[in-house]
Amino acid sequence: MGKSLVIVESPAKAKTINKFLGKDFIVMASVGHVKDLPKSKLGIDIENGFEPHYEAIKGKANTIKELKKAGKSADRIFLAPDPDREGEAIAWHIAEEIDKKNEKTSRVLFNEITEKAVKEAIAHPIALDQNKYEAQQARRVLDRLVGYQVSPILWDKVRRGLSAGRVQSVAVRLICDREREIQAFIPREYWSVTARFETLGGDAFTAKLAKKDGQKIELNNGDDAKAALAELEGAPYKVAEVETKETKRNPAAPFTTSKLQQEAARKLGFTAKKTMMLAQQLYEGVELGDEGPVGLISYMRTDSTRVSAEAVASARDFIQLKYGADYLPKGPNIYKSKKKSQDAHEAIRPTYFQYSPDDVKKHLSKDQHRLYQLIWNRFIACQMTQALIDQTRAQIQAKNYTFNASGSTVKFPGFMAVYIEGQDIEEEKEEKLPALKKDESLKLLGLDPDQHFTQPPPRFTEASLVKELEEQGIGRPSTYASIISTIQDREYVLKDGKQLKPTELGFTVTDMLVESFPEILNVEFTARMEEELDQIEDGQMEWRTAMTEFYGPFSASLEKAKKEMKNIKAEEIPTDIVCEKCSSMMVIKWGRKGKFLACSAYPECKNTKDFTTGEDGKIVALEKTAEVTETQCPTCGKQMVVKSGRFGRFLACSDYPNCKSTLPYSTGVPCPEGDGGMLVERRTKKGRVFFSCSKYPSCKFATWDLQKLD
Template structure:
């Protein structure tokens, strides 16, 4: 009979751990937190050292009853929630709910759910770390004070149902500030001139650099005309040639923020989806006869540190699969990020020997793609650097100097496995120069002037925003995904073409907060608060003093805002469409899934409908409607007939603007990474033309 009860957060984690511990242990799931602050009231006694009033979360009564009954039948209870502040708080709440003795070692933590790691962790249980618990409590209470202080004001002065959060407000302000930069941006004209030259029969490109040793900018068409006049009739002669060898090191293994960024770039995953799938890989996946196995280490981390055992295994794998020359002379370590807590290892596979191809049959498509990304990034991070041969040369046409650069991979190193993505989706390709000699006269094939205009800074994608929050020290690994979800659900921003755009509501709320609560939106203030929470975790400062220092000033701000904040009336934007039910004009509204149309006669008329984006293509099924772009509830784009539900035509692929030249049926655009092909839906015709 079992003599120990182990409590974790989820059934999947319970199943995996139970397999490793054996019959002497009962493993049950608490399904996350069991206690929290009440939703109906502040739940914080400010006058008595910010004492929180915790209540059992609705629906968790039956879970707690089952855990209490199970705890009475065993000698020991172990609390094995995730190894972070949130996990420590879950363990503490469980200890209180089950009347466990806090001075006894009942807390078990592990960074990876493998047989060795789990069994080793249970040999060394510890007491609940109250510094970690207090850091979590301080964050929870701090956010409650801000939210329950400012939100009622916004309900009265702006609109019912609004809320304000500490980290979320800074994220919205960053998006709004970027939008202002874009609106105020003044484009500047500039030109480039490219000479297409021939060395024998081999063409290559050289771009204008300047005159003599001085760099010159071409700011107008007149500048270009002057250049073309100067090089008219001149010979293009090869000048100085430089050859060098460049070494390129791999990116470090993933931390939470870099995983979210790279999954967005390469897999088109939202931050919340990345963390959800990573949680599944961490907690355990059924691998046939091997049973449930945790495939990756803990996924909420800011550390690039890797254990010696994992490094040794990776080096062995790399040597066997690619050769000794792909293994660096010393195990590779990566620079610690400034401000990183370094509590856990980097995100890596629990065993590099479980290759993506081996586990693919047991994983869902999303699980496989994310595991492959994590596995490849980790293996590459432990490999030898890539070596590139770089050749650059100057080409002279009179006083004008053109420059050409070429590179070739001499030794691929880590690039054999993985190359980090970039936000602009630029592909890296070998760009070779033909054999050249100083003094060699080249043939001029063409001169190509091009006009350009400077571009405004890009809007934030999820990846860019996460990176910016991390660089500024705003939030922590566990907060990025929920922050991005919250600012969209509140209607403060929308995501269009994968880029954040602030709404009028978002701009009004942030403007009011800038006037009355400037420190909440101050990046430095928010980053310093995150450091204070870290100091609480490290046992350096008292959590009550941190809260008191914040609230004493915040309370004064709140009092002023209640008296002086003016009421703002937000007028709904009227559309060109008329409600088909009552004849009133339709207006634009914002909901959790973005912008939609609603009848202006609400609440008398509750008619709503989505905003449809036309493709200009006639429906191939009914021949009457046109194909429009629609969204699923999970924001995935698909295409359907505008006459739905009368016509049920749907397609995941975007319709092409022209019919098939062979059979005149509908063609669709199929996108794969950076390439697009057009396929006929009836015959086998396809083309790469756009």
């Protein structure tokens, strides 16, 4: 009997699987997709039912050749890429290349890379899923139709290098709409009064002024607060009501992809892209010394909260052993997945309970360990008992005024002993109230009035944007990481701390797309397209029908945009600012970094300036002032100044143009490789800032984020 060939998409996954299968199996990796639409052209025959023209990806010809050769001599071929649409497309394209008649090819699916799961899948192979493949193909065709036909219009009207995307552009719109809400927000003043009390037993606590004459009190300004304080002067204070209730808090469900991205952002400060990269490493297999490669978590692209009975039983055994019977509910905690969830998958969970985070820490990178700990804790907590919390509410009366005090104490931690879900907006922490009795007299220590202003809605963070995209039904959780990365790479959005802020370019492009392609930029329309992709996968809709229904209105908008979309690249807005170099008038033009002032006599005069708009709407030119540094020019000895170019900041000689020496811009941070170099600021060709060693190319250290360096 000949050998069987198992094909996966990743070398790491191949290595992990190989140790489970005997000498009768050969395990090979395709290293991702082997075929795709061509990069140089649309690659879709619209007139012929949107037929896609796939071709071998550049550099994959040899991989395909090796797979064909191995497939020819194998008795059976098992295609084992990931169990999702993307994995199905990889499997489908491999089958087309190595076994066109489909005589000996089967599909195998597993949600975790364990010996039991892999062998079970091999023992029960299935046919390739045409519906799932066509759902992926429909998404690919949709995204290509939009991206490859709208982006060139932006190149023509705004600048080259820009991109539009069916989901990406909607994500930018959400961020722009939120920013406009913030800009339009008018803060409203209000005041609060906090009372500081002491009981007869000497215990101190605080309470907030809440009511006057039994009605909610509104203190709209300082005068209102002063009036309340004047009326309260000399008043006796006593406890009017006090009530303690036991409340129960349930553990959160195990992780789906989007919840993992949100929590990793909140608790670990990880980007969605970094979270998915680390999760993939943990899923495909990490070297654990003599154990070899071990897949520590289940498949990381899932929107299901379902968990296998075996995994639940293992978690319950662990809880019983480590925390005791009080922390173990009578039966398993079961979580319902949302309606559209692909419930063939499980939630993200540990695969082996003998490998606790502490046990494997020495084998993992710092960030791998932090993410594994997060996944482990969340899963263990989801099978633990409720937390019991005593919630106390008290009302303190003074004349016709009522103050409210509240406090809580954890009576029994339950799951909270292991995991508490993070929040995008931190809640005000409640203090612990002392024992209070009804009609008890209190000593007033002081009344503290405070001025406040209502706050605009917060800017999106990566965590809150992922949450919004999922709630609105835009895209799939598996695509969120690349979407968030792309909109920053294209300079539509920049990150300010954790906040996502639209750039002027982001606003401009979004407004142009909303005007020309209202359907594409419509949240409900985008969500409806996602539902249609789900229907295609479920066999309820034919993929070409979905493409036809989409393309009719879209092609009409496309033709209109080519003719009518505003050409801001060619636009020149006159101003009353005079060029100090040639006395011509200056105009507002559009460039790589947004609007700027340029001399109208260009190209004879190339003078440019940045500008700002005053409160009266008047354009004010900003004078260029070079930042002088202490660094001396290595050529002439004069001081170096900070300048900006297309690849970021750099140091230039102050005697330019007589001396044209330049140096990289140093951050003052030593290179962590310890080679004596300093980290300098650089930019990628796409304009993204990164930091690398000044000793390059002898030292190749680089990082995106200085703050993350230990």
